[in-house]
Amino acid sequence: xxxxxxxxxxxxxxxxxxxxxxxxxxxxxxxxxxxxxxxxxxxxxxxxxxxxxxxxxxxxxxxxxxxxxxxxxxxxxxxxxxxxxxxxxxxxxxxxxxxxxxxxxxxxxxxxxxxxxxxxxxxxxxxxxxxxxxxxxxxxxxxxxxxxxxxxxxxxxxxxxxxxxxxxxxxxxxxxxxxxxxxxxxxxxxxxxxxxxxxxxxxxxxxxxxxxxxxxxxxxxxxxxxxxxxxxxxxxxxxxxxxxxxxxxxxxxxxxxxxxxxxxxxxxxxxxxxxxxxxxxxxxxxxxxxxxxxxxxxxxxxxxxxxxxxxxxxxxxxxxxxxxxxxxxxxxxxxxxxxxxxxxxxxxxxxxxxxxxxxxxxxxxxxxxxxxxxxxxxxxxxxxxxxxxxxxxxxxxxxxxxxxxxxxxxxxxxxxxxxxxxxxxxxxxxxxxxxxxxxxxxxxxxxxxxxxxxxxxxxxxxxxxxxxxxxxxxxxxxxxxxxxxxxxxxxxxxxxxxxxxxxxxxxxxxxxxxxxxxxxxxxxxxxxxxxxxxxxxxxxxxxxxxxxxxxxxxxxxxxxxxxxxxxxxxxxxxxxxxxxxxxxxxxxxxxxxxxxxxxxxxxxxxxxxxxxx
Numbered sequence: 366x367x368x369x370x371x372x373x374x375x376x377x378x379x380x381x382x383x384x385x386x387x388x389x390x391x392x393x394x395x396x397x398x399x400x401x402x403x404x405x406x407x408x409x410x411x412x413x414x415x416x417x418x419x420x421x422x423x424x425x426x427x428x429x430x431x432x433x434x435x436x437x438x439x440x441x442x443x444x445x446x447x448x449x450x451x452x453x454x455x456x457x458x459x460x461x462x463x464x465x466x467x468x469x470x471x472x473x474x475x476x477x478x479x480x481x482x483x484x485x486x487x488x489x490x491x492x493x494x495x496x497x498x499x500x501x502x503x504x505x506x507x508x509x510x511x512x513x514x515x516x517x518x519x520x521x522x523x524x525x526x527x528x529x530x531x532x533x534x535x536x537x538x539x540x541x542x543x544x545x546x547x548x549x550x551x552x553x554x555x556x557x558x559x560x561x562x563x564x565x566x567x568x569x570x571x572x573x574x575x576x577x578x579x580x581x582x583x584x585x586x587x588x589x590x591x592x593x594x595x596x597x598x599x600x601x602x603x604x605x606x607x608x609x610x611x612x613x614x615x616x617x618x619x620x621x622x623x624x625x626x627x628x629x630x631x632x633x634x635x636x637x638x639x640x641x642x643x644x645x646x647x648x649x650x651x652x653x654x655x656x657x658x659x660x661x662x663x664x665x666x667x668x669x670x671x672x673x674x675x676x677x678x679x680x681x682x683x684x685x686x687x688x689x690x691x692x693x694x695x696x697x698x699x700x701x702x703x704x705x706x707x708x709x710x711x712x713x714x715x716x717x718x719x720x721x722x723x724x725x726x727x728x729x730x731x732x733x734x735x736x737x738x739x740x741x742x743x744x745x746x747x748x749x750x751x752x753x754x755x756x757x758x759x760x761x762x763x764x765x766x767x768x769x770x771x772x773x774x775x776x777x778x779x780x781x782x783x784x785x786x787x788x789x790x791x792x793x794x795x796x797x798x799x800x801x802x803x804x805x806x807x808x809x810x811x812x813x814x815x816x817x818x819x820x821x822x823x824x825x826x827x828x829x830x831x832x833x834x835x836x837x838x839x840x841x842x843x844x845x846x847x848x849x850x851x852x853x854x855x856x857x858x859x860x861x862x863x864x865x866x867x868x869x870x871x872x873x874x875x876x877x878x879x880x881x882x883x884x885x886x887x888x889x890x891x892x893x894x895x896x897x898x899x900x901x902x903x904x905x906x907x908x909x910x911x912x913x914x915x916x917x918x919x920x921x922x923x924x925x926x927x928x929x930x931x932x933x934x935x936x937x938x939x940x941x942x943x944x945x946x947x948x949x950x951x952x953x954x955x956x957x958x959x960x961x962x963x964x965x966x967x968x969x970x971x972x973x974x975x976x977x978x
């Protein structure tokens with residue numbers, strides 16, 4: 366009988382391994398920079414083009430390799446990091462699997478130049494998928510250069526699913542930022558498409574924070590230091606003023622290896638809990654030093670996940686260390702008893718990388734995975750007093766019912782479209798600085814003024830861009846000078862065309878922007894704030910698609926420039942806003958699918974509110 370099981374050729378095995386090790390250009394940058402650190406480099410240059418899709422070039426001044434080591438370096442499971450099984454119990458280097466270079470070579474064109482200090486000349490290796498490697502002598506400096514061209518050229522399905530250049534750039538810059546913050550004694554130079562993002566010399570911790578994250582961050586962080594016989598914490602935590610709405614400012618390290626741990630992130634958050642506003646996350650840069658034998662980093666090829674010998678103990682120790690540091694700096698949180706939590710110490714949070722829900726025991730730090738489990742949320746107590754009365758929470762529930770449903774409510778959309786030919790409406794009235802009411806075709810039209818403004822701004826700019834019409838801009842008498850972080854400046858270069866289409870005209874000088882004109886939709890005095898907030902938010906965005914980048918940038922701009930709640934509008938301003946809204950495509954929903962308004966017909970008012978039939 367015919368035998369069916371066969372050993373895969375090395376080329377296919379390497380491509381399969383590449384699926385886990387090399388997920389996007391950022392994966393290549395991460396693996397190569399970590400190799401440079403393991404090689405003892407104190408100066409590392411990172412150069413990428415087309416967000417790493419076309420070129421990734423890493424240069425270091427590390428130990429370099431001999432001709433024999435160079436030939437072995439691109440073979441699968443060849444490594445200089447471990448020699449025996451016992452070495453797996455105390456992994457001290459970034460790399461140890463011997464998979465990265467072999468995987469990279471299977472999905473790109475790779476060239477390596479390397480030279481040791483003791484050698485008179487170096488060696489160059491050329492590797493292409495499904496071909497024999499070529500090695501020849503070459504004149505080069507001490508250290509190693511690795512050039513990766515045309516990533517995923519032979520795996521079109523993988524290349525197709527890469528995100529926009531801005532998104533891929535954000536992944537790369539995020540990884541370099543994490544590593545650069547952990548190694549201030551190493552010089553990092555980062556170029557993107559010939560634009561210098563940052564050149565950080567060897568410096569101290571605070572100087573590195575200032576250079577990478579910005580001077581205002583360095584001025585608002587507090588040093589944290591704790592040590593016992595088991596572990597130590599060192600680094601900096603941010604004052605509450607540095608809190609953000611996402612986890613982009615959270616840098617957690619294990620023996621200077623960037624890691625992701627929902628449990629330990631929550632431990633830090635718990636120490637801040639009563640100092641932060643709702644949905645705010647603290648900023649921190651914390652390195653845990655633990656004996657290498659007490660942790661396992663050999664969990665996943667990406668090496669972001671680790672296993673601790675006693676995670677509950679570390680959770681409580683980290684939470685107390687952060688809380689004590691805040692207390693010592695007169696930022697101690699006020700204890701507010703939570704009767705519900707006292708009966709159940711579990712809180713639900715999410716694993717932001719996997720998207721899965723997890724439970725964290727706030728007393729022990731234990732994590733409970735929700736895989737294959739079902740949990741139901743039961744009310745902690747019944748609010749019998751709410752029946753028959755109108756409370757703030759009831760108003761909020763009514764708002765949610767009317768406005769929080771996403772696009773796709775075809776009945777409401779059709780209701781307005783049927784009357785779209787008759788766009789006349791009656792007098793307008795503003796309620797609570799948030800809503801506009803008007804008589805529209807025999808019904809009551811309730812409009813969220815901020816979302817309506819957002820929709821109008823989006824539509825006007827989009828139509829002007831698609832029709833090549835002149836932009837509605839304000840020419841500034843004196844240029845606005847805006848300072849940005851190196852990564853934010855890189856984002857500006859990536860979306861320069863989109864910003865100019867929206868109406869921003871500017872010149873770049875070193876780490877500052879001189880803005881000469883802005884879109885007319887920005888309220889006077891808010892030009893600089895809105896521009897900086899827009900760029901900051903985009904610098905943390907990792908899901909922009911290539912084909913919809915302009916639309917997604919415009920959505921964010923329209924949201925920030927829209928009329929805010931609690932803004933009192935004159936009758937003429939209300940009338941103009943409603944008129945502009947009714948001239949938009951699909952005026953009941955914003956571009957990102959949020960409901961703008963609802964029409965209640967007269968018969969519904971009579972029947973449902975007053976029970977008149």
